[in-house]
Amino acid sequence: MNEILKLDNVEKYYGNKANLTKAVDKISFSVEKGEFVGIMGASGSGKTTLLNCISTIDRVTAGHIYVGDKDITTIRGNELNKFRREELGFIFQDFNLLDTLTGYENIALALSIQNVKPKEIDSRIQEVAKRLGIEEVLNKYSYQMSGGQKQRVAAARALITNPKLILADEPTGALDSKSSRYLLESMKEMNEGLAATILMVTHDAFTASYASRVIFIKDGKIFNEIRRGEDTRKQFFNRIIEVVTVLGGSLNDAL
Incomplete structure (x- = not known):
């Protein structure tokens, strides 16, 4: 395996000296190629800010973030736009x-923006659509799709450029339980069947249980980390709940 993402003492502060908020406080971790990593934490824990820094939506105050061999905290302008377009995929809640x-x-x-030939575009879309079970909605507009279908189309869009890293921000947040399960099974297929590397922020333990590793954030710092290993998804879910309980969140917040 090789390292796709590396965070080195990342800090993100808001405000000024008189009223300084440490949203992210010296966080370091790495993600290997082919991993599916979840990040959990209560509202205000810093998990979304952390994702925004990794996605280059926000800039770090200190520290470095590497995607592949590229320090993304140093790139600007057109180079940054090219990096986002070619090396990151995004799945948003909405x-x-x-x-x-x-x-x-x-x-x-x-793919059109990258000047990929139409024939190749079509073959790649047909392949990913079959993998994610969205062949029947390819010719529909978003208003003709269910929430789950929209999110699986969004997942296909994130995957289609073969990015180094797919970032998912509360991907099941706007879905009902049935649609959530379909999406998570699709993301599992993206990870295991198509070797996609996924970093997912969620407050939901059921969603997190589909990951192979979960990092817990509290007050801008890493609180704990657990790996699924040989556990079933249900066993891993129970272990996640145990950490959430210690973390200070209520069970209702985690489910």
């Missing part, structure tokens, strides 16, 4: 599909 495009066109857009 889908972020373009309403005027079909599912097929939403997925194809990223």
Whole structure:
């Protein structure tokens, strides 16, 4: 395995000296190629800020973040835009599909921007659509899809450019339980069947139980980390709940 993501003493502060908030406080960890890592924490723990720094939406106050061999805290302008476009995939809570495009066109857009030939675009979309079970909605517009279908189209869009890293921000947050399960099974297929490296932020223990490793954040710092290993998903879920309980969150917050 090789390292896809590395965080080295990352800090993110807001405010000024008189009123300073440490959203992320000297966090270090790495993610290997092919891992599916979850990040959990209560509201205000710093997990979303951390994801924003990794995605380059926000800039770190101190420390370094490496994707592959590239220090992304140092790049700017067109180089940064190129990095986001080619090396990151995003799955958002609210889908972020373009309403005027079909599912097929939403997925194809990223490849079109990269000047990929139409024949290759089509073959790649058909392959990922089959993997994620969205063949029947490729010609539909987003208003004709269920929430789960929209999110699986969004997952296909994130995967289609073969990015080094897929970042998922509360991907099941807007879905019902059935749609959540379908999406998580799709993400599992992306990880295990297509070797996608996924970093997912969630407050939900059921969602986190699909990951191979979960990092817990409290007050901007790493509180704990557990690996699934040979556990069943249910066993891993129970271990996650145990950590959430110690972490200080209520069981209702975790489910």
